[in-house]
Amino acid sequence: MIKSAKEAAVIDLDLPASVEYLVIARLITSLVCKRMGFSEEKAEDTTIAVAEACINSIKHAYRNNQKYVKRVNIRYLLYQEESTQQKLAIVVKDFGKGFDPYFVQLYIERADVERPETVGLGIFLIKTLMDEVEYDSSPARGTQLRMIKYK
Amino acid sequence: MIKSAKEAAVIDLDLPASVEYLVIARLITSLVCKRMGFSEEKAEDTTIAVAEACINSIKHAYRNNQKYVKRVNIRYLLYQEESTQQKLAIVVKDFGKGFDPYFVQLYIERADVERPETVGLGIFLIKTLMDEVEYDSSPARGTQLRMIKYK
Amino acid sequence: MDLKVKIEELKKGYVLIILAGDMDAYTSIQFRNVVDDLIKRGEYKLIVDTEEITCIDSVGLGMLLGALKKTREKKGGGLWLICNGSRAKRFLEITGLDKNFTIFSDRSHAYREL
Amino acid sequence: MDLKVKIEELKKGYVLIILAGDMDAYTSIQFRNVVDDLIKRGEYKLIVDTEEITCIDSVGLGMLLGALKKTREKKGGGLWLICNGSRAKRFLEITGLDKNFTIFSDRSHAYREL
Ligand SMILES: Nc1ncnc2c1ncn2[C@@H]1O[C@H](COP(=O)(O)OP(=O)(O)O)[C@@H](O)[C@H]1O
Ligand SMILES: Nc1ncnc2c1ncn2[C@@H]1O[C@H](COP(=O)(O)OP(=O)(O)O)[C@@H](O)[C@H]1O
Numbered sequence: 216m217i218k219s220a221k222e223a224a225v226i227d228l229d230l231p232a233s234v235e236y237l238v239i240a241r242l243i244t245s246l247v248c249k250r251m252g253f254s255e256e257k258a259e260d261t262t263i264a265v266a267e268a269c270i271n272s273i274k275h276a277y278r279n280n281q282k283y284v285k286r287v288n289i290r291y292l293l294y295q296e297e298s299t300q301q302k303l304a305i306v307v308k309d310f311g312k313g314f315d316p317y318f319v320q321l322y323i324e325r326a327d328v329e330r331p332e333t334v335g336l337g338i339f340l341i342k343t344l345m346d347e348v349e350y351d352s353s354p355a356r357g358t359q360l361r362m363i364k365y366k
Numbered sequence: 367m368i369k370s371a372k373e374a375a376v377i378d379l380d381l382p383a384s385v386e387y388l389v390i391a392r393l394i395t396s397l398v399c400k401r402m403g404f405s406e407e408k409a410e411d412t413t414i415a416v417a418e419a420c421i422n423s424i425k426h427a428y429r430n431n432q433k434y435v436k437r438v439n440i441r442y443l444l445y446q447e448e449s450t451q452q453k454l455a456i457v458v459k460d461f462g463k464g465f466d467p468y469f470v471q472l473y474i475e476r477a478d479v480e481r482p483e484t485v486g487l488g489i490f491l492i493k494t495l496m497d498e499v500e501y502d503s504s505p506a507r508g509t510q511l512r513m514i515k516y517k
Numbered sequence: 518m519d520l521k522v523k524i525e526e527l528k529k530g531y532v533l534i535i536l537a538g539d540m541d542a543y544t545s546i547q548f549r550n551v552v553d554d555l556i557k558r559g560e561y562k563l564i565v566d567t568e569e570i571t572c573i574d575s576v577g578l579g580m581l582l583g584a585l586k587k588t589r590e591k592k593g594g595g596l597w598l599i600c601n602g603s604r605a606k607r608f609l610e611i612t613g614l615d616k617n618f619t620i621f622s623d624r625s626h627a628y629r630e631l
Numbered sequence: 632m633d634l635k636v637k638i639e640e641l642k643k644g645y646v647l648i649i650l651a652g653d654m655d656a657y658t659s660i661q662f663r664n665v666v667d668d669l670i671k672r673g674e675y676k677l678i679v680d681t682e683e684i685t686c687i688d689s690v691g692l693g694m695l696l697g698a699l700k701k702t703r704e705k706k707g708g709g710l711w712l713i714c715n716g717s718r719a720k721r722f723l724e725i726t727g728l729d730k731n732f733t734i735f736s737d738r739s740h741a742y743r744e745l
Binding site for chain 1: 375376377378379380381382384386387389390393394397398401
Binding site: 234235237238241259262263266267270273274336337339340343344 | 632653655656657686688689690692693718721722725726
């Protein structure tokens, strides 16, 4: 349970890491975007990005390993103060095997849409659709993806 | 984050205790009910009950007190094994002032729909619409409401 | 997730309030404000069309009850509901509060009877 | 939250697959199964109407690409998309993958051109 962040309203969602529950992540995201007063396009972009982040946690984080608690955790931070640039920060977290942030950079730069069968579509989409994207990943702690969309 | 319950899929939602976010609680509840394969009527009943539980936490739990962290926590436990009676258990929790469970019993029995201005509509609805309802409340820990709806 | 409140005249002297969307603890205050305004302006024969309400809770219902009470305090005042297959109807039945209201199945029904 | 897959014949030799609802990591396997079945039965000229897709993700898109590949491996085979204002269209554009497909704006357009 969260310790309120003074400037932001916080919503936490914690789901089984299974494609069955993607629809819930999408729906909450689009509701939160509506609450933020986002345009339809920004809401759709944000929803796609969150879905892709969850898909990655489901597909990659817990692959070939029974010992993990297979969960995906999504935190929404709604910064709605009128005086500042309003924004929605979203943190998608898993507790899986993690991956090397060095490669994240590669995936982002490559964005190999010419050969979509190869890796890179998920992170490319996230990077393209969100205003700020930051990966923090390590084998010990899993992956934490922090993204921001400005209103 | 949760410790998976072997027999049930667990979904956790943690919201600010504010009417603004009721719509999120309702939407997730109705999605979860769909996932359970509930009939429309059962889904609607369950959604109303969760909303009323949240309303009580918002209206009563944190009244007149600044020191509480004003959150409402909803846990869904989806028991979907084919071999047993399928059911959805929902725990709505707040960290507010609590109230005497003795009175809960009164509210439930009275269900005073003739004088709706008096207390009793929320708990009456929850009790009427859900198959099992159990309150656990104390000033020290707030209120925890556990409800079950069978498929 | 929003409540839309529209006002029309159904019949001389009667104001029709059309509610659409969520009538919940967050939104229903809008309805109360509209009712308070109408009463201030001397309109207290109110017909509320609930057919387009997609969701209602105890607070929304409380607002309807409050409006009923306020209009009845006025001479000749009252509040009538139009509800047929709506969520509001079911909610009223579950709570047993349907007995407190005069309910019409549609607008023409209300028009004829009032 | 569901994907509906309907099959019709648009034109002799061409199978029209109409997708409606969510084409995501959970549901899109259904589409793949339908395509695999069709190919097994010797149908590999497929037109996919994406207009009623309400949501698509990288996995759903991957299924479309996979189907494209499988049909093209057959002599005379192929996969054509109908998408105009749909979510799928936008998704294809963002990813730049629209270039991989022949896209028609509606069914009669596809009928005329094929
Ligand atoms: N949450 C995660 N946990 C572990 N590995 C990840 C995670 N997210 C991404 N990755 C790694 O980054 C690579 C690129 O991801 P992405 O761009 O989404 O493409 P794809 O999923 O198609 O491989 C993945 O193949 C995977 O190795
Ligand atoms: N979560 C809660 N925290 C503290 N008190 C509560 C809570 N839920 C219910 N109560 C108490 O129980 C009473 C009955 O609740 P309810 O039946 O919902 O009717 P109402 O909300 O209209 O009073 C409330 O007035 C309140 O005193």
